[in-house]
Amino acid sequence: MMNKLLLMTILALSTATASAAGNGNEPPVPACADPCVPQRLRHAPATPAASGAALQQQAVAKLRQRFSEADLDANGALTRDEARKAGLGWVVNHFAEIDSAGSGKVTFEDMRRYMAKRRKQALGPAAPQ
Amino acid sequence: MARPSPLTNTLRPPLLAVLLSSLLAACGGGGGGSGNSTTPPVVTPPVANDGSLNDPVIYSGNPTASLASATESAAIVKGTMVLNGQSIAYTSTTGHLTGTDARTGRAASFFYVAYTADGKEPGSRPVTFFYNGGPGSASMWLHLGSFAPKRIQSQVPSNVILGSVTPVDNAESLLDVSDLVFVDAVGTGYSQAVAPARNRDYWGVDADAAGFRDFVQRYVAANNRQQSPKVLFGESYGAPRTGIMASLLETAGTRVSGVVLHSAIMDYNSNCSVISTRSCEGYIPTYAATGNYYKLASPAPADVPSFLQEVRAYSATTYRDAVGRWLSSNTLPQPGVAQQLFRYTGVLASRWQTNLNYGPDAFAQELVPGQLLGRYDARVSGAPGSPVAADGDPSLTVVNGAFDSAIRTYLTGTLKYSAASTYVTFNNIIETWNFSHDGKEVPDTIPDLAAAINLNPSMKVLAQSGYHDLATPFYQTELDLQRLGANPNIVVRNYAGGHMIYLDDAARRAQKADLVQFYGSLGK
Numbered sequence: 001m002m003n004k005l006l007l008m009t010i011l012a013l014s015t016a017t018a019s020a021a022g023n024g025n026e027p028p029v030p031a032c033a034d035p036c037v038p039q040r041l042r043h044a045p046a047t048p049a050a051s052g053a054a055l056q057q058q059a060v061a062k063l064r065q066r067f068s069e070a071d072l073d074a075n076g077a078l079t080r081d082e083a084r085k086a087g088l089g090w091v092v093n094h095f096a097e098i099d100s101a102g103s104g105k106v107t108f109e110d111m112r113r114y115m116a117k118r119r120k121q122a123l124g125p126a127a128p129q
Numbered sequence: 130m131a132r133p134s135p136l137t138n139t140l141r142p143p144l145l146a147v148l149l150s151s152l153l154a155a156c157g158g159g160g161g162g163s164g165n166s167t168t169p170p171v172v173t174p175p176v177a178n179d180g181s182l183n184d185p186v187i188y189s190g191n192p193t194a195s196l197a198s199a200t201e202s203a204a205i206v207k208g209t210m211v212l213n214g215q216s217i218a219y220t221s222t223t224g225h226l227t228g229t230d231a232r233t234g235r236a237a238s239f240f241y242v243a244y245t246a247d248g249k250e251p252g253s254r255p256v257t258f259f260y261n262g263g264p265g266s267a268s269m270w271l272h273l274g275s276f277a278p279k280r281i282q283s284q285v286p287s288n289v290i291l292g293s294v295t296p297v298d299n300a301e302s303l304l305d306v307s308d309l310v311f312v313d314a315v316g317t318g319y320s321q322a323v324a325p326a327r328n329r330d331y332w333g334v335d336a337d338a339a340g341f342r343d344f345v346q347r348y349v350a351a352n353n354r355q356q357s358p359k360v361l362f363g364e365s366y367g368a369p370r371t372g373i374m375a376s377l378l379e380t381a382g383t384r385v386s387g388v389v390l391h392s393a394i395m396d397y398n399s400n401c402s403v404i405s406t407r408s409c410e411g412y413i414p415t416y417a418a419t420g421n422y423y424k425l426a427s428p429a430p431a432d433v434p435s436f437l438q439e440v441r442a443y444s445a446t447t448y449r450d451a452v453g454r455w456l457s458s459n460t461l462p463q464p465g466v467a468q469q470l471f472r473y474t475g476v477l478a479s480r481w482q483t484n485l486n487y488g489p490d491a492f493a494q495e496l497v498p499g500q501l502l503g504r505y506d507a508r509v510s511g512a513p514g515s516p517v518a519a520d521g522d523p524s525l526t527v528v529n530g531a532f533d534s535a536i537r538t539y540l541t542g543t544l545k546y547s548a549a550s551t552y553v554t555f556n557n558i559i560e561t562w563n564f565s566h567d568g569k570e571v572p573d574t575i576p577d578l579a580a581a582i583n584l585n586p587s588m589k590v591l592a593q594s595g596y597h598d599l600a601t602p603f604y605q606t607e608l609d610l611q612r613l614g615a616n617p618n619i620v621v622r623n624y625a626g627g628h629m630i631y632l633d634d635a636a637r638r639a640q641k642a643d644l645v646q647f648y649g650s651l652g653k
Contacts (some may be wrong), residue, residue, distance in 0.1 A: 018569050031503070032559045033525060033627075034262045034365040035394045035600060037403055038319035038572055044404055044570035049396060051612035059579035062567075064381055089382015090584050115583050123616060 061113065067091075067108045077105040181545035181591055182203040182224060188240075188319040190553040192329035192561055196247040199227045199323045201351070204546040207247075210278050212305045218247040219278060219304060223546035225349055227323060227639070228343030231381075235326045239344040240319035241359040242544060243352075244278050244304055252356025255307040255386065255648060259346055260314065262366025264337065267318040268542040269536040271364055271391075272311040274528075275631040276303040279543070281535055283528050285632040286508035286597075289516050291531035296539055301631075301641040306648040307360065310348060315340055316556050319548050333563030334572045338373035345374070358386035358651045365601060365628065368393030372574035373566075375581035375588070381485035385581065386651045387589035389644070392601045392628045395609045396579065397564070397571035402489045402600070404571070408452045409486050411605025416474040416492055418596040419507040423473025423497055437596075440473050441604055489599040506627025507597040524627055544546040572651050575612050582613070590619040591647045593640055595633075596627035620647070 032038075050058050070078055070086030083091035083106075091098065091106065098106045098114045138441060172382045182204035186196070203224025210217055222243040229236040259271045275279045277295035293575065303309060313320040315331035323329045331340045349355060359378075363371035368390040375385045394400055401409040417440040420426045421433060430436030454460040467481035476497055481487060493502040503509040505522025511517030511526075533554050541547045566572035582588055592610060594603035603623045610619055622643045626636035 032557065033522065033600070034264075034266055035397070035400075035403065036263075036559050037397065037564055038560050038562075041564055041571055042404055043406065047398060047573070048568055049399060049573060049609075049612060050576065052614060055576060055579050055612055055614075056583075059583055060568075062376070062576060062580045063380075063583060086176065087381055090380050093382045113245065115586075116445040119583070119586040123618070 036112065063111070064108050077107045079105050136234070139343050175504060179545065180207075182547070184224070184319075184546065184548040186548055187550040188548055188553075189550065190316045190321075190328065190556040192316075192332070192558070192560075195315075195322050195324045195326045195327045196238055197324050199225060199236070201226050203404055204544055206543070208278060210302065210304070212300070213303070214439065216418035217304055220245050220247055221278075222546050223540065223544040224343060226347045228340055228345075229346045229511065230339060230343055235330065236313045236323040237326065237331060237339075237340050237343075238321055238323055239312055239315070239340075239347075241310055241348070242277075242540075243310045243348075244274065245308040245352075246304060251353045254359040255651060256349075256352075256354050256575065257303065257307045257309050257360040257362050257389075258341075258348070258606075259364075260341065260367045260370065261313045261364050262368070262370065263317070263522070263555070264314065264366050264562050265317060265556040265560075266366075267313045267431055267554045268311045268367075269318075269532055269555075270629055271362070271367075271631075273532055273536055274629055275541065275637070276301060276644070277305050277309055277311065278302045279539070280550060280631075281528075281531060283531075285524070285527065285627070285629075285634045286506060288511050288523055289525060290517055290527050292532050294535055296535060296543070301637050303620055303641070303644060303648075306645055308316070308354075308357075310342070312344055314349075316558060318463065319550070319552060320328070320644045323387045329561060332510045332561050333546050334566040335373065336563070338370050338377060341370060341374050342377040342381065342383075345378060346381065349383065355365075359384065360387045360389065360648075360651070361385060362389040362391065363393075364391040365394060367391070369395055369572050369574040369577075370600075372578040373572075373580070376577040376584070377586035379581050379588075380421060384585060385588060387591065387647060388578075388581075388632050389647070390590065390592040391607070392594055392598055393592055393606045393609070393648050394601045395575050396573040398573050399605055399609060400601070401486060405486075405488060406456060408456065409448060409488055410449050410452065411608055412487075412489055412492075412599075412602045413448055413470070413473070414440045414604040415489075415507075415599060416476060416496075419492075419502070419599075420473065420496065422508055422597065423475065427472050427475075427498070441607075441617075443469065443473070443609075444604065452485050461485075479511065486646070489602075493599055502599070503627065504599045505629060506595065506597050506632070508627065528629075528632065575609055579613055582616070582618075584640065586618075587646060587652045588618060589650055590616075591643065592619075594621075594623050594644070595628060595630045595636070596623055597626065598628040598630075600628050640643040 001115060070082055070088050080095050098110050182202055203222045206221045208219050217609050225238045225240055227236050227238050242455035255257035259268055261268045261270050273296055278299055280299040281294050281296050285292055316323055316328040322330060331337050351517045361371045361374055371388050372395055375388050378385050397403050401407045412436050451462040452464050461517055462485050471478040492502060499512055500510040501513050501518045504522040509524035509527055511523040517523045537552050564571045592606050594606050624630050624636040624639055626633040630640055631637040
């Protein structure tokens, strides 16, 4: 283990030395310092950067996916217990407020309504929808 | 042995730690690695009377390394410091906590150093989690450079290579407003996966953030910090990690009161030094700020903030249009565009005519003839071939060796923690890292931050960037965050500094002032 670590260090050092040993006035290529990606990813295809309503849609889709993953019986609603088992502590902590009807289960739409309400409370009427 | 501090009481009595580690040792715990048959038997870590810990474990940053089991012991050292004329007694806790994924059971032993003010109710103070990025970097830069009780005095932006240094009391420590926890990513520092997981299982955008979530949850539970406002403070790659962590922690029911995005790269897809086919519009104001530093902007701006505002606007309109045509069809810009860019930045018009999407590597090499500018801080420069330019980034070279050696002596000498292996300050794992996230080859974490804000609309966001950082340009961070829409909880602050803003004394003071305001604004 120690030897491996040592070897890694030596390898890392020799890589750094090799890159430093440029010829002439060619500046050395810095080691892959933060932030950095491998060469093969430097031509990743352009993907649109969502903002505004499209971004909000992405964010909600992300939350909906976590909700669906927790909904093991796929009935479109979570009980407190289902939420707890899935690690959805946020749903557990706010269960009573999300389940305003007191039905013992919450749908994703309930969750969305609750999030919108809280957004309005926190950010005022100008809050993004 | 009895320690009156609430921290020690809530953390765990040392005796229990000894018992616990004996039990775990009986299960054959210890440093392990792939195909490693020479793992030494674990000896119970002695928790000495002076609080020191000689951890017998050999930690490894190898991709396949895996601890057979993990103990949660720590060295505990008392200290005092004076901040704003007020004496603060504090405890430094240095050791490991095991972060375990509640659903999968996957676990890692995270190495951390916590500084907590003594005699306070645990829930009454914020607790802040700091980490660098890389990926592959230990958190030593933030730990020894920024807001911990002690810091290394650097001479940035001087190009003198810093010699051997000892950390000194830090007048800008954040200990007056928050308890501070510095934690290392798996495979860096002394953090390592626990069997059956291996280090490499954590080496991806999502796996890594989930591991950090598990550490934060474990720290909160072990130290009774449920009531404390929680702040995440990530630098560079640590910032996109923060976006994802915020979303994961909120989902899991751990409220995140605030996030500090330090020299952020929230969207790898928008940075033209990461992906060369993207517009460099996010960089033009950095070029202008740096050209102005070298007195190359013409005419010399009377007022720098309004100058940079003008350059931002130009970058987002005329330059964006022109570079779009250049990238899509190699259409040369109007001569006036190259001329204007020359006046703003000092980069010759002929260079803009040759490549309108002018990247930061060329800028660092060409702006000042005979000088290579630093990538992390373009104010630090050196002649190609000189020692300070030998590693390709003079601004990293001036501090790298000093930090590297100081962290090791500081851990053993001041914090009284030693392990049977060397602290891994940087692990070159870029090629192994899984960068994909949400269907993109490289991560865009603005949607994660948006999801976190959906779950907690009171979450405060503070982005801090350096005007002279050629790695994560400040204007690109502004553009990335603008995608979130108007939100009074999102604040952007920029400083005359580099990537590690805090290495500059004046910038660090300004950062501290803004951070104090930020902490004052936090909800629970």
